[in-house]
Amino acid sequence: AQSVTQLGSHVSVSEGALVLLRCNYSSSVPPYLFWYVQYPNQGLQLLLKYTTGATLVKGINGFEAEFKKSETSFHLTKPSAHMSDAAEYFCAVGVDSSYKLIFGSGTRLLVRP
Amino acid sequence: DAGITQSPRHKVTETGTPVTLRCHQTENHRYMYWYRQDPGHGLRLIHYSYGVKDTDKGEVSDGYSVSRSKTEDFLLTLESATSSQTSVYFCAIREVGSTDTQYFGPGTRLTVL
Numbered sequence: 001a002q003s004v005t006q007l008g009s010h011v012s013v014s015e016g017a018l019v020l021l022r023c024n025y026s027s028s029v030p031p032y033l034f035w036y037v038q039y040p041n042q043g044l045q046l047l048l049k050y051t052t053g054a055t056l057v058k059g060i061n062g063f064e065a066e067f068k069k070s071e072t073s074f075h076l077t078k079p080s081a082h083m084s085d086a087a088e089y090f091c092a093v094g095v096d097s098s099y100k101l102i103f104g105s106g107t108r109l110l111v112r113p
Numbered sequence: 114d115a116g117i118t119q120s121p122r123h124k125v126t127e128t129g130t131p132v133t134l135r136c137h138q139t140e141n142h143r144y145m146y147w148y149r150q151d152p153g154h155g156l157r158l159i160h161y162s163y164g165v166k167d168t169d170k171g172e173v174s175d176g177y178s179v180s181r182s183k184t185e186d187f188l189l190t191l192e193s194a195t196s197s198q199t200s201v202y203f204c205a206i207r208e209v210g211s212t213d214t215q216y217f218g219p220g221t222r223l224t225v226l
Binding site: 004006036042043045049090101106 | 144146148153154155156157158161171203207213214215216217219
C-alpha cells in the first residue's frame, strides 16, 4: 500500500534562511506527487505537483521540489524563507485512476524574525 | 478556488445525533472526495464519488455514508455521531485534464459532544 512520510512535525527557520521540508513515499507504481500548504483556519492550497517529465518542479511562492525516484523522495525547498511562509505543509501521493490522495502527517513551518 | 463551498462551516452536535455535511461545486467536476483532518494524521479519505450515484469507500469510511444524486452536490452523513468523529472535514474536486489536480473546499469544523 502506498504511504507518505514527512520527517519532522515542526521545522523552524530564520527569515531569509533555506527552507527544506522532507517527504518520502512508497509506491509500487510511478506516483503522482503533490505539496499542499494550509494557512491557519483555511483549506489546502496546491503548491506544486509532479506527474511525469522534469523532475525539478517549480511551484507558487518561490517553492520547488525535486522528484528522486532512487530515493523515493520529493523534498520541498525554498531558498529564502519569508514570514508569510509560516503554515502547515502536506505532501501527498496520488493513488490509481481514482486519484485518491494519501497524505503525510504534515510539517508545521515556523519562521523566526 | 474551483467553486467549492461547504456547509455548514461550523457545527456542534451531541453524541448519537445524525449529521449531514454538504459539498457544492459549480464547475461540473465528475470526481468529488471527502477527507477528514486530525492532528498528527494529515488528511484521510472517507469516501469519494466518480459520478452521480457512483461512490466508493476510502481509508476511514466506518460510521460515514455519502450520497450524490446530482453532479454538483456530494453529501456526507454521520448516521449517529460519536466523539471520535470530531474533526475538520474537507471536500475536494478533481480537475481532470492537463492539470489533473485536486482542489479543496474551505472545510467544516465538526464538534461532537
